[in-house]
Amino acid sequence: MTALCFQLKGRPEQRLDLSPLVPARLDGLNRKEIEGLSVATTREAVTVGDVFKVKGRDVQNLHFIGTDNRCDKIGAGLTGGDIVVEGDAGMLLGARMKTGKIAVHGSAGVLAGASMTGGEIAVRRDAGDQAGGVAFGETFGMKGGFIAIGGDAGDLVGERLRRGLIVVGGNAGDYAGGRMIAGTILLQGGAGRYAGYGNRRGSLIFADKPRHLLPTYVDSGVMEFDYLRLLETWLRGQGLRIRLGGRARRLVGDMAVLGKGEMLILS
Amino acid sequence: MPELKVKGVTIVETFAEAFPMVGTRVIITAPTAEWAMISARTMTGFATSVIACGAEGGIERILPKSETPDGRPGVAVLLFTMDVDKLQTQLRNRVGQCVLTSPGSACYAGLEGGKKLKLGASLRFFGDGWQMSKVIGGRRYWRIPVMGGEFVCEDKTGLTTKAVGGGNLLVVGKSHSAVLAACTRAVRAMADLPDVITPFPGGIVRSGSKVGSKYAGQIASTNHAYAPGLKWHPDSELPPNAEAVLEIVIDGLTADAIHDAMHAGIHAIAKGGARDGVTHITAGNYGGNLGPHHFHLKEIVG
Numbered sequence: 001m002t003a004l005c006f007q008l009k010g011r012p013e014q015r016l017d018l019s020p021l022v023p024a025r026l027d028g029l030n031r032k033e034i035e036g037l038s039v040a041t042t043r044e045a046v047t048v049g050d051v052f053k054v055k056g057r058d059v060q061n062l063h064f065i066g067t068d069n070r071c072d073k074i075g076a077g078l079t080g081g082d083i084v085v086e087g088d089a090g091m092l093l094g095a096r097m098k099t100g101k102i103a104v105h106g107s108a109g110v111l112a113g114a115s116m117t118g119g120e121i122a123v124r125r126d127a128g129d130q131a132g133g134v135a136f137g138e139t140f141g142m143k144g145g146f147i148a149i150g151g152d153a154g155d156l157v158g159e160r161l162r163r164g165l166i167v168v169g170g171n172a173g174d175y176a177g178g179r180m181i182a183g184t185i186l187l188q189g190g191a192g193r194y195a196g197y198g199n200r201r202g203s204l205i206f207a208d209k210p211r212h213l214l215p216t217y218v219d220s221g222v223m224e225f226d227y228l229r230l231l232e233t234w235l236r237g238q239g240l241r242i243r244l245g246g247r248a249r250r251l252v253g254d255m256a257v258l259g260k261g262e263m264l265i266l267s
Numbered sequence: 268m269p270e271l272k273v274k275g276v277t278i279v280e281t282f283a284e285a286f287p288m289v290g291t292r293v294i295i296t297a298p299t300a301e302w303a304m305i306s307a308r309t310m311t312g313f314a315t316s317v318i319a320c321g322a323e324g325g326i327e328r329i330l331p332k333s334e335t336p337d338g339r340p341g342v343a344v345l346l347f348t349m350d351v352d353k354l355q356t357q358l359r360n361r362v363g364q365c366v367l368t369s370p371g372s373a374c375y376a377g378l379e380g381g382k383k384l385k386l387g388a389s390l391r392f393f394g395d396g397w398q399m400s401k402v403i404g405g406r407r408y409w410r411i412p413v414m415g416g417e418f419v420c421e422d423k424t425g426l427t428t429k430a431v432g433g434g435n436l437l438v439v440g441k442s443h444s445a446v447l448a449a450c451t452r453a454v455r456a457m458a459d460l461p462d463v464i465t466p467f468p469g470g471i472v473r474s475g476s477k478v479g480s481k482y483a484g485q486i487a488s489t490n491h492a493y494a495p496g497l498k499w500h501p502d503s504e505l506p507p508n509a510e511a512v513l514e515i516v517i518d519g520l521t522a523d524a525i526h527d528a529m530h531a532g533i534h535a536i537a538k539g540g541a542r543d544g545v546t547h548i549t550a551g552n553y554g555g556n557l558g559p560h561h562f563h564l565k566e567i568v569g
Contacts (some may be wrong), residue, residue, distance in 0.1 A: 066460040118405075144402070163402055184401065201399065226296075226419045227374045227401060227410050234403050260399070 001058040004034075006063040006254035008087070012051050015041045015090065019073035021048070023100075026059040028152055041072070050125065064089075069109050075102045078119060086168075090127065094121045095135045095147070110154065111135060116164070118145045120238075129173065132166045132185075142180065144168070148240060155192065158185045165231075167240065177204045180261070184231070197263035199254045205231075205244070206265045213263075217253035222267055225250075230236035271565055275541025276548055276565050282530065283435045283551035285560035288323075289354050289429030290347040290520050291361055291384055292377030294330065295366055295443070302339035304329070307342035310361045314346070314465045316488050316516075318476070323347045323432060323518050324358035325464030336375045343377050345464045347350050347518045351382070354426060359389050366391065367411075369417050374418075378408075378520075379424035387411075388421035391443070427520050431560050434517035435526035436532050437475065437493060437549045443511035446545030449536040450513045456535035462524035463517055464512035469547065475514040475551060490551070506546065514551065529567045 005023065014037045020026075026034060035049030035159035047055065051219075056063070060081040064074060074090070075083045078097035085093075088106035094116040102121045110128035113121045123131075127149045131157055132142035133259035141160035148167045149157075153174035158166050161183040166187070174192035177185045180202035187195075187205065193212045196204050205228070223245045231242040249263040271278040295310070297303035307326050309442050314324035327343040335341035346361070348354040366374045369392060374386060391398045396410040400422075409420035438455065440446035443546035454470030457463060465471075480488035492504045493512045498519050504510070514530055519525040533548055550564055 018329075020557070097333075144405075146404075165403065184403075203399075215377070224416050225410075226337055226339070226371075226417060227408070229339060230373075230408065230419060231403060233336060233338040 002056040002063075003061040003063045003084070005055040005063040005065055006048070007055070009051055009053060009069050009132070010073070011068060012046070012070050014044060014046065015070045016046065016051065017041050017073050018071055020063065020074040021064075022033070022078050022083075023059045023062065023074060024079045024102075026062075028098060029059075031134050036107055038079075063209065066119065067106075069107070072109070075100070075121075089123075092135065093123075094119070096138075096206070097121075103125040107151070108149075112149075113142055113147045113166075115141060115143065116145050116147075117143045120146045120148075122148045124150045124151075126151035127157070128154045130156045130159050130162055132157060132164070133159035139184075142183065146238070150187070154211040161185065167235070167242070177202055180204075186231075186242070196254055196261065196263055198257050200258040201260040205248070205261045206263060208247075209265050212261075213251070214234065214254060217251040217263060220250040220252050221248060222249045225264065228264065228266075271568065273537040273548075273568060274539075275364055276537045276545050278533065278568055279547055279549035280563075281550050282552055282557060282564065283433070283526060283550035283562040284558040285431045285433040285435075286558040287351075287428070287560075288349060288430040288432035288518065289426055289428050289517070290348045290404065291354060291358060291424055291426045292327065292343055292345050292347060292520070293358070293362065293386065293424055294335060294341050294343050294356070294375040294377045295329075295369075295376070296335045296337050296339040296373045297369065298339060298371040298544065300329065300546065301368065302371055303340050303342045306366050306372045307344050309355075309369065310365040310558050311344055311346070311466075312365075312450065314361075315472070317347075317349055317362045317432070321344070321348065321353065321469075322361070323464075323466040324361070325466045325472055325518070327464055328458070333551075335351070337373055339373070345518070345520065347430055347464075347466075349429070351384075351426065355384050358384055358386065358424075362386060362420070363390050363393070363482075367413070370415050374417065375421045376424035378427065380425035380427060381429070382426050383423040383432075384426050386424045387422045387458050390418075390420055393418075398486070410421075421543055429522075430518065431516040431522045431525050434519065434529055434560075434562055435551050436515045436529060436536070437507060437512055437515075437551055438514070438536055438545060439493075439509050439512050439542035439547035439549065440540075441510055441546060443507050445540070446513045448543060449540045449545045453515055453532035453535040454536065455516065457533040458530045459530050460512040462520040463528040464482075464519075465515055465517055467514075467516055469531065470515055472514045472516055475512070475519060478553065490507075525568060526562060529562055529564075533564065
């Protein structure tokens with residue numbers, strides 16, 4: 001069965017709420033019923049059929065083609081299945097998702113994977129602010145799963161992260177891991193100011209020493225971490241070849257809060 | 268009925284009687300293959316028989332770097348007991364005293380399955396509050412700060428209640444050296460097989476036992492029917508020319524694994540066995556009333 005494809009006809013007049021376009025919601029609907037679903041975010045009515053050319057049948061395998069940064073909430077609340085976005089995604093990509101996979105060929109807007117509890121999001125290019133952050137109405141950020149960002153991440157990547165792993169291939173903005181509770185953020189590029197601000201027991205892993213270090217982290221020196229080897233092996237299994245090695249400098253903090261978190265700076 | 272022989276060695280028409288056990292597998296890794304093996308050997312030391320060791324354990328196989336969770340050399344270890352509570356206690360004590368203490372070691376689950384045994388979930392308390400939990404790919408690991416750095420230990424490992432203990436082969440021969448050489452070959456052949464271990468020293472037990480004794484409080488005593496020095500006794504099962512009998516005991520995660528190991532063992536023993544002086548391959552049982560698993564040698568050879 002061919003993937004169910006949604007090809008954007010042109011730049012939409014308004015932001016679109018694409019959260020209805022997930023396998024659990026589309027299962028059992030025929031083409032006409034799918035095209036009749038509302039994706040509007042203003043008082044002006046917009047249905048799937050108005051903005052997308054719909055092809056294919058497999059609701060477990062969705063393709064969004066030619067999408068742009070107005071296409072919000074793609075895969076939000078996802079409970080299974082695969083989504084491929086051949087284009088950009090708007091805000092709240094995969095927010096609150098529980099399981100399943102989302103692959104974005106372009107960039108994602110703010111709050112990608114916000115408050116997700118499981119599953120995988122791979123963004124080939126950049127992600128906006130608060131990737132893995134706190135979705136509206138939630139008290140925690142990401143609570144499980146895996147986000148891989150190939151390019152840069154905005155500010156507050158992993159804000160209030162509770163569990164799960166975020167990998168950033170490029171640079172991260174300010175407040176990376178801001179107020180994180182636990183979980184892991186791996187930053188392969190640089191980071192802005194205040195990384196690890198308010199970190200309780202999470203791990204921030206830096207490929208290179210960040211230019212600005214908060215004074216509320218205490219140096220524990222260099223040692224070997226089998227945990228890094230475990231993480232490197234798992235990442236390789238996910239198709240990400242990132243050399244972590246075993247040695248790292250450990251800074252413990254944020255001592256302004258619980259102080260059981262860490263920054264591991266690879267050496 | 269004609270006597271069944273394999274390369275001149277008589278296969279006695281009998282069966283090995285084996286018992287249900289509970290079992291688990293853990294993977295131990297270390298900076299070098301040598302240190303993974305030291306850790307695994309220590310953990311499975313004094314684990315020959317549940318009669319007095321609390322558990323039966325052994326090294327299942329050596330794992331290359333490509334097969335371990337952290338990309339370091341590893342060893343897969345199997346551990347068996349008669350019930351889940353004992354297995355939990357033995358696992359905690361053995362990993363806690365032998366693997367946690369071993370330089371550079373880490374310990375991971377080696378078995379999936381519904382029911383779980385605590386691994387790092389109980390050892391984490393050694394961290395005295397400085398332990399860290401990390402979830403990678405849906406699996407929880409504990410990082411426990413120790414003098415050598417950090418001990419990484421998976422939270423839980425799986426268990427099976429379908430394990431089988433006490434699969435066995437008794438090798439009878441005209442000289443001790445012939446029987447020892449044949450059994451050594453058999454243990455090597457079984458070592459290559461998955462899901463089984465041979466828990467006794469080098470895989471071989473020279474003092475097979477029977478249940479009970481003439482002495483009160485002695486739960487097991489010598490299998491006098493197979494002791495060559497007692498051939499004079501009417502209970503003896505040995506031919507007049509038998510000089511030594513050695514036994515290989517096999518524990519496995521499944522009955523099929525034991526079957527395959529016994530098959531490999533019999534053929535390894537028979538290979539050159541008759542020429543060297545091995546005369547019979549037989550097996551130990553209790554009349555078939557005690558253990559639900561009966562491994563008939565005749566069927567296994569075929």
